[in-house]
Amino acid sequence: MLDRLGTSLKDALKKLAGKTVVDRAAVDELVKDLQRALIQADVNVKLVMALSQAIKTRSLEEEPPKGMSVREHVLRIVYQELVRLMGSTGEVKLGPQVILMAGLQGSGKTTTTAKLARFFQRKGLRVAVICGDTFRPGAYEQLFTLCSRIHVPCFGDPTDKDARKLVREGLKAHAGTEVVIIDTQGRHALEADLIQEIIDINAISNATHRWLVIDAALGQQASEQARRFHEAIDIDGVIITKMDGTAKGGGALSAVAETKSGIIFIGSGETIEDLERFDPDGFISRLLGMGDLRALVERAEESISEGEIDVNAMMRGKFTLRDMYKQLEAVNRMGPLKQIMSMLPMGNLELPGEAYDMTSAKMAKYRIIMDSMTAAELDEPSLLSSSRVQRIAIGAGATPDEVRELLKYYKTMKRALKGVRGGQGKFNMQRMMKRFGGM
Ligand SMILES: Nc1nc2c(ncn2[C@@H]2O[C@H](COP(=O)(O)OP(=O)(O)OP(=O)(O)O)[C@@H](O)[C@H]2O)c(=O)[nH]1
Numbered sequence: 408m409l410d411r412l413g414t415s416l417k418d419a420l421k422k423l424a425g426k427t428v429v430d431r432a433a434v435d436e437l438v439k440d441l442q443r444a445l446i447q448a449d450v451n452v453k454l455v456m457a458l459s460q461a462i463k464t465r466s467l468e469e470e471p472p473k474g475m476s477v478r479e480h481v482l483r484i485v486y487q488e489l490v491r492l493m494g495s496t497g498e499v500k501l502g503p504q505v506i507l508m509a510g511l512q513g514s515g516k517t518t519t520t521a522k523l524a525r526f527f528q529r530k531g532l533r534v535a536v537i538c539g540d541t542f543r544p545g546a547y548e549q550l551f552t553l554c555s556r557i558h559v560p561c562f563g564d565p566t567d568k569d570a571r572k573l574v575r576e577g578l579k580a581h582a583g584t585e586v587v588i589i590d591t592q593g594r595h596a597l598e599a600d601l602i603q604e605i606i607d608i609n610a611i612s613n614a615t616h617r618w619l620v621i622d623a624a625l626g627q628q629a630s631e632q633a634r635r636f637h638e639a640i641d642i643d644g645v646i647i648t649k650m651d652g653t654a655k656g657g658g659a660l661s662a663v664a665e666t667k668s669g670i671i672f673i674g675s676g677e678t679i680e681d682l683e684r685f686d687p688d689g690f691i692s693r694l695l696g697m698g699d700l701r702a703l704v705e706r707a708e709e710s711i712s713e714g715e716i717d718v719n720a721m722m723r724g725k726f727t728l729r730d731m732y733k734q735l736e737a738v739n740r741m742g743p744l745k746q747i748m749s750m751l752p753m754g755n756l757e758l759p760g761e762a763y764d765m766t767s768a769k770m771a772k773y774r775i776i777m778d779s780m781t782a783a784e785l786d787e788p789s790l791l792s793s794s795r796v797q798r799i800a801i802g803a804g805a806t807p808d809e810v811r812e813l814l815k816y817y818k819t820m821k822r823a824l825k826g827v828r829g830g831q832g833k834f835n836m837q838r839m840m841k842r843f844g845g846m
């Protein structure tokens with residue numbers, strides 16, 4: 408979305424490379440590029456002008472800190488001003504809480520409810536959701552389907568038209584669950600009865616948080632919505648969705664930042680994993696191509712914390728299907744390889760397409776197939792006779808060939824690990840896994 412901004416800034420900053428003094432012409436040129444990119448991203452013109460002025464003044468008047476090149480000096484100022492434009496982030500507590508989701512129709516409330524359930528689940532909290540949407544046809548099925556994939560209980564009743572009652576019952580049903588998320592109905596505009604309903608549900612649920620979901624494609628108009636919902640139920644966090652599908656993301660971000668409602672998460676895709684904690688520093692540093700190692704550390708920590716993969720057993724040559732499953736899970740929790748790469752300083756590095764393939768569709772399929780296996784089979788893959796392969800295929804909605812393909816992949820992995828164990832060359836599996844985990 409703000410990709411173009413990143414690219415044009417990098418080009419502009421290149422022009423400053425090797426310079427010994429900050430000259431007005433170079434800064435002017437850089438600011439002009441920056442303005443063009445920000446306005447294309449739908450950032451409010453007034454904000455853009457204020458930012459341009461600050462960058463110009465500071466670049467020319469502030470003394471570059473000792474040991475800092477002209478390029479670094481300007482880059483630092485551009486970075487600081489952009490971070491300021493993006494505002495601050497709100498706090499997300501990892502404890503018992505009730506979260507009320509609000510937002511207009513199609514903004515992404517239901518999808519985000521499931522993504523948040525996944526987020527808290529990964530942090531080790533028990534999560535449940537309530538479908539408080541009695542307006543949209545199929546609302547309960549949509550939420551139920553998303554949540555059952557991650558084994559999160561979903562309360563609702565598609566035949567009941569009383570959202571207030573559903574919320575009351577849902578809270579009772581989920582009593583004792585640490586995090587309860589309430590999905591609500593959306594309309595194409597802020598109608599009076601919608602506002603009244605959300606006010607009532609807020610009172611009934613005594614919600615700890617009221618989070619507003621906004622579509623990034625709204626651009627600058629996002630501020631109006633943020634303001635109106637804030638007036639009704641005192642929004643304490645905004646989630647901007649569909650950042651992956653619009654060029655106006657900068658507008659939505661800066662407009663919401665200006666209303667002083669903290670942006671807490673960003674939705675960047677349709678899958679349940681496509682939710683990122685919003686962090687202005689990280690966001691801008693990634694945009695400027697400086698890499699965001701912090702975000703990566705967070706993810707890597709989560710993925711390895713369970714310590715599920717017994718590297719030592721693997722080194723001794725014991726590598727079962729269960730180990731492979733855990734491995735795939737770990738990679739899955741880290742998010743698509745492509746996303747991980749973009750967080751690294753060498754974010755532009757191109758990987759061959761096949762490298763990504765294994766992390767997405769196929770990986771999901773393999774996991775489903777392995778879910779149909781018994782514990783004994785996972786521990787002892789040699790048990791897998793052709794009749795068992797047949798049974799597993801049916802259970803997983805796959806073809807026997809797909810099951811055999813997985814077994815072939817498993818054998819290849821096992822052989823590769825044996826090679827590693829044999830100590831051919833300097834490659835050290837344990838060290839590699841550690842590095843992967845410790846990044
Ligand atoms: N690309 C992309 N699509 C998203 C994202 N978040 C949600 N969507 C899609 O947006 C559409 C609407 O999302 P929902 O979650 O149903 O929106 P909602 O706010 O619950 O809509 P109503 O229940 O009708 O008010 C769906 O097709 C989602 O898959 C995102 O971050 N990126």
Ligand SMILES: [Mg+2]
Nearest residue numbers: 516517540546
């Ligand atoms: Mg919905």
